[in-house]
Each structure stands twice: as C-alpha cells, then as structure tokens.
Amino acid sequence: MDLEKVLSGPLRRMNPRLAGWAYSGLRRVAPIRRRLEAEFEGVVAGMEEAVKPYREELTTYRRMPGIGLDRAEVLSLMKDLADREEAGWKDGFASGAVYHGQDDHVAFLSKVIEAHSQVNPLHADLWPSAIKFEAEVVAMTSSMLGAGETADEIVGTVTSGGTESILLAVKTYRDRAAGKRTKRPEIVAPVTAHVAFDKAAHYFGLKMVKVPVDETFRADVAATAGAVNRNTVVVVGSAPSFPHGTIDPITELSTLAAERGVGFHTDACLGGFVLPWADKLGYPVPPFDFRLPGVTSMSADTHKYGYAAKGTSVVMYRGRELRRHQYFTASDWPGGLYFSPTLAGSRPGALSAAAWAAMVSMGEDGYLDATAGILETAAEIRSGVETVPELNVLGDSLFVIAFGSEAVDIYQVMQRMSERGWSLTGLHHPPALHLAVTLRHTAAGVATRFLEDLQGSVDDVKAHPGEAGGVAPVYGMAATVPARAVVDDLLERYVDLLFEV
Numbered sequence: 433m434d435l436e437k438v439l440s441g442p443l444r445r446m447n448p449r450l451a452g453w454a455y456s457g458l459r460r461v462a463p464i465r466r467r468l469e470a471e472f473e474g475v476v477a478g479m480e481e482a483v484k485p486y487r488e489e490l491t492t493y494r495r496m497p498g499i500g501l502d503r504a505e506v507l508s509l510m511k512d513l514a515d516r517e518e519a520g521w522k523d524g525f526a527s528g529a530v531y532h533g534q535d536d537h538v539a540f541l542s543k544v545i546e547a548h549s550q551v552n553p554l555h556a557d558l559w560p561s562a563i564k565f566e567a568e569v570v571a572m573t574s575s576m577l578g579a580g581e582t583a584d585e586i587v588g589t590v591t592s593g594g595t596e597s598i599l600l601a602v603k604t605y606r607d608r609a610a611g612k613r614t615k616r617p618e619i620v621a622p623v624t625a626h627v628a629f630d631k632a633a634h635y636f637g638l639k640m641v642k643v644p645v646d647e648t649f650r651a652d653v654a655a656t657a658g659a660v661n662r663n664t665v666v667v668v669g670s671a672p673s674f675p676h677g678t679i680d681p682i683t684e685l686s687t688l689a690a691e692r693g694v695g696f697h698t699d700a701c702l703g704g705f706v707l708p709w710a711d712k713l714g715y716p717v718p719p720f721d722f723r724l725p726g727v728t729s730m731s732a733d734t735h736k737y738g739y740a741a742k743g744t745s746v747v748m749y750r751g752r753e754l755r756r757h758q759y760f761t762a763s764d765w766p767g768g769l770y771f772s773p774t775l776a777g778s779r780p781g782a783l784s785a786a787a788w789a790a791m792v793s794m795g796e797d798g799y800l801d802a803t804a805g806i807l808e809t810a811a812e813i814r815s816g817v818e819t820v821p822e823l824n825v826l827g828d829s830l831f832v833i834a835f836g837s838e839a840v841d842i843y844q845v846m847q848r849m850s851e852r853g854w855s856l857t858g859l860h861h862p863p864a865l866h867l868a869v870t871l872r873h874t875a876a877g878v879a880t881r882f883l884e885d886l887q888g889s890v891d892d893v894k895a896h897p898g899e900a901g902g903v904a905p906v907y908g909m910a911a912t913v914p915a916r917a918v919v920d921d922l923l924e925r926y927v928d929l930l931f932e933v
C-alpha cells in the first residue's frame with residue numbers, strides 16, 4: 433500500500449488534520465527509511481551469498497532432469513555436501529543446533545532411519561511398531577518429568593518439534609475454552625517465552641499478553657497475576673527460556689494459574705532432557721514439572737537434548753480430557769473415518785523410531801553422563817566470560833550462557849566471532865549473545881578456544897569500533913522503532929530468498 437497516496441487522498445478528505453499530522457511524520461521518517469533500505473540491500477546481498485554458496489559450483493535444477501541421475505552420483509554429491517557442512521558444527525562452533533553429533537551416535541540413528549524410512553504412523557495397521565515407539569517415547573518422557581509422582585495420569589503425543597508441541601498446546605487450551613464465557617482467549621507469557629507462543633496466538637486467533645521479566649530474567653509473578661483475567665486460557669513459563677537459559681518461577685506461576693482456574697504450560701523444550709539429570713547430579717533445579725499440581729501441560733524436545741534426529745518433540749497433558757482437545761477427527765468425510773492427533777496428516781515414522789532408539793540406547797546413565805559433561809563445560813565457559821571486563825553475563829543459567837556489554841557493541845562482537853567460525857545467537861532487549869552448550873562443546877579444547885576467540889573478538893571491536901559488517905547493523909537497527917518495519921520486511925525477503933533457486 434502506498435501510504436503517501438492514502439494520506440493525500442482518502443484520509444485527507446476524511447480528516448485533514450490527522451492526515452497532515454501523519455504526513456509530516458511520514459516525511460520525517462522517510463529519509464531514515466531510505467537510508468536503512470539502502471543499507472539493507474547490502475545486507476540482503478551478503479545473506480544471499482551466505483545461503484546460496486553452491487549456485488556457481490553445482491547444477492541448479494529448475495525442472496527435473498529429463499533422464500534420472502545415477503544414484504551413486506547423487507549419493508556422492510549428498511555425502512560431499514554433508515561433509516563440507518560438518519565443519520560448521522562438528523567441532524563445537526555452533527550454539528545449540530546439533531546436541532549430540534558424535535560419529536557412532538549419528539551412524540546408529542542413521543541405521544534406524546534407514547530401516548524405518550517408509551513408515552507412516554497414520555497407518556497404525558501397517559506399522560504397529562511406530563505406535564509402540566511413539567507411545568513409549570511419550571511414557572518415558574513423562575516419567576522423566578514427574579509423571580510417577582502425581583496421582584493424575586500424564587498423557588501426550590509425539591510432534592515434529594518444539595514449535596508444533598507449543599502450537600498444539602495452545603490450540604488445546606483454546607478449544608477447551610470454546611463455548612465458555614471467554615470472548616477472545618488469551619495467553620499470558622513472559623516476554624522471554626519462545627516466539628512459538630506468538631506464532632500459536634497468530635495462527636489460532638488468541639490474544640498474546642506479555643509480562644515482563646525481573647532483573648534475573650525470570651517472569652515477574654506479580655505482573656503475571658495482574659495479567660490473568662477471565663479470558664485467560666493458559667499461563668506459560670519456561671524451564672529454561674531460550675534467550676537467557678533462566679528458569680521461570682514455575683512453582684509460583686503454576687500455583688497462581690491453578691488458583692485462577694486456568695491451565696499452565698511449562699515449556700521445557702530446551703531443558704526437559706537436561707534439568708531432571710542436572711537435579712540428580714546435585715545442581716540447583718527448582719521444581720518445574722508435573723510434580724507441581726498446577727502444571728497442566730509440558731513440552732520437551734527429543735530432538736534437542738534428547739539426542740534424537742531432528743524432527744521430534746513431545747507434548748504432554750495432565751489427563752486425557754485435556755489431550756482430547758488437541759485431536760482432530762472426521763466421521764463424515766468421503767475419504768473415510770479420519771483422525772489425526774497432531775498438525776500433520778502423514779508423518780515420518782522413521783523419526784519417531786529414531787527418538788525411541790536414542791532414548792533406550794542412551795538410558796538414564798547416558799543422559800546423566802552427557803548432562804554432567806555439558807554442565808561442567810558450561811560452568812567453565814560462564815566463569816571465563818565473567819572474567820572479560822567488557823562483558824556481563826545475564827541471568828543465572830545452567831547451560832545457556834548469555835552475555836551483553838556496556839563497553840562494546842555486542843553485535844560487532846558476534847560478527848567478529850562469526851569471522852572466527854562461530855555461530856552464536858543474537859538476542860534483543862537487552863542486546864546480547866548466547867551460546868547454548870551441547871555435547872559438541874565438551875570435547876577437549878573447545879571451551880578454551882571459545883574463550884580465546886571471544887577475548888580476541890572483543891579486542892578487535894575495541895581496536896576497530898564500527899568496522900564489523902554482516903548482521904551487526906541489522907540487530908542494531910532492529911532496536912529502533914522506525915527501523916523495525918524495515919527489518920520485518922528484510923526478514924520476509926530473506927525467507928523469499930531461501931526458496932529461490
């Protein structure tokens with residue numbers, strides 16, 4: 433829409449004063465917008481180079497080859513690309529992303545996937561093994577998260593990832609409230625809750641009510657209490673949150689949700705497969721799971737610290753009645769009697785098989801060992817970052833180390849780290865970076881290399897402030913109000929780019 437045309441046409445006729453005011457505002461931000469847009473052209477070009485590195489080197493298929501390629505050739509190309517891209521994560525240069533990644537574990541999961549590649553859990557009659565695997569993945573995950581310590585039955589389903597688990601939980605609470613007094617159902621969540629809750633609100637027509645976090649980056653309980661009203665269908669807390677790795681006060685939040693008669697979802701997508709073991713190892717882990725009576729649902733990702741292949745998570749509920757609202761059934765479709773527990777219809781049974789295989793082969797002892805290594809490495813990295821005078825660690829976390837700076841532009845530090853091969857996560861509000869520590873970082877020398885590179889990057893930024901390019905300026909500008917719309921636009925252009933050949 434051409435805003436200038438609207439302002440000088442229809443709005444001017446309807447309300448000349450308002451149109452004049454809006455027009456002068458637009459004139460003021462126009463040069464800023466033009467400057468940002470010009471700057472972003474450069475950023476988009478840089479992004480294009482980064483995500484389309486094979487354009488020059490490999491054949492681009494805009495249509496299928498007339499004669500099918502030789503399978504051995506296809507496989508050799510695939511293997512070659514995978515080998516090259518391993519450099520980005522194998523030696524611990526990435527935050528999160530690959531949570532296990534040891535050769536023998538990856539080879540084991542690949543064999544499981546190969547054996548079950550044709551399986552679709554939609555056809556329970558053809559593949560009852562998939563049904564066994566999924567039911568047991570849910571049971572084992574629930575039992576790890578306090579199911580045995582409550583009188584209530586804890587049930588769930590396997591989904592495709594953390595986002596789908598969250599989408600389904602939100603849809604479930606919306607549907608449970610359907611037909612009640614609620615006008616427009618609302619979610620109450622801390623600003624640090626994963627953005628999948630915003631996506632769920634957007635997809636399913638709920639209102640998202642955000643509450644602030646305190647100086648320790650944990651949800652403000654009083655603000656949450658004030659935000660719950662008769663339209664609230666679910667209150668959310670993270671264990672821990674994606675940005676800062678801090679665990680919200682789940683006891684207080686779930687108690688207040690229960691007192692107000694609304695659901696409470698603990699998002700343990702990131703921490704569900706770490707915190708129970710951290711607790712057993714003696715780390716300070718506040719209660720966050722089904723042992724708390726007010727926790728009515730949870731999400732925990734098998735494809736993160738559950739060490740499965742990518743593409744599975746578990747969403748769990750207190751009681752079958754609640755889970756029913758997640759399902760979709762159709763009894764009058766010409767295609768037959770249909771039911772589907774999750775968003776997808778047909779699903780990759782191989783991934784559920786891999787989640788099951790990862791869990792039973794790791795066992796409790798495997799998860800305990802893995803968690804011990806990760807938490808020791810994270811503590812080493814955390815205390816190393818604390819010794820860099822220009823940086824300050826945010827929040828009190830166990831395995832996600834977030835840090836910002838009052839002294840240097842932290843996004844330029846991110847850029848300097850990426851020039852050294854690191855792929856860290858940029859955070860906003862406040863500006864910061866984080867490293868989610870995984871088994872990839874527990875190998876000898878990785879923590880030391882991270883800390884040395886971090887010190888080197890901070891020194892570079894101090895010596896040459898303002899020189900780092902890349903995404904640093906985008907992060908900087910996304911923090912300013914007039915630039916935000918341009919940044920949103922940039923993000924959409926980036927997504928377009930991904931699907932261009």
Ligand SMILES: Cc1ncc(COP(=O)(O)O)c(C=O)c1O
Nearest residue numbers: 593594595626672673674701702
């Ligand atoms: C706390 C939390 N919740 C939800 C998600 C979303 O998970 P996914 O990327 O698997 O959809 C993440 C991802 O990092 C997360 O950290």
